[in-house]
Amino acid sequence: MTWDDTTENPCNQKLGSIYEYLDGALSCEDLKELNEHLASCDHCAREYDLEKVIRGLMKRCCCETAPQDLKAKIRQRIDEIKNAEHPAAS
Numbered sequence: 001m002t003w004d005d006t007t008e009n010p011c012n013q014k015l016g017s018i019y020e021y022l023d024g025a026l027s028c029e030d031l032k033e034l035n036e037h038l039a040s041c042d043h044c045a046r047e048y049d050l051e052k053v054i055r056g057l058m059k060r061c062c063c064e065t066a067p068q069d070l071k072a073k074i075r076q077r078i079d080e081i082k083n084a085e086h087p088a089a090s
């Protein structure tokens with residue numbers, strides 16, 4: 001199993017939304033929705049630790065924008081996730 005089929009994979013769509021947030025296209029409210037997905041999705045939260053990342057962003061949102069190095073780190077993490085093959089497939 002690969003993660004190529006984004007239309008079949010709601011998690012990948014959520015990951016795409018994180019990109020949009022980093023680009024300034026999503027609001028703080030959208031980020032909260034994302035966080036709710038991560039909180040209820042074992043796959044995203046447990047395997048990738050993204051819940052923690054989003055929580056870190058939420059603390060900053062509405063008061064300040066995320067620093068560039070944090071954004072870069074998050075993008076890198078998402079790229080790793082999207083490029084990784086799912087370990088449970090075997």
Ligand SMILES: [Zn+2]
Nearest residue numbers: 011041043044
């Ligand atoms: Zn998910």
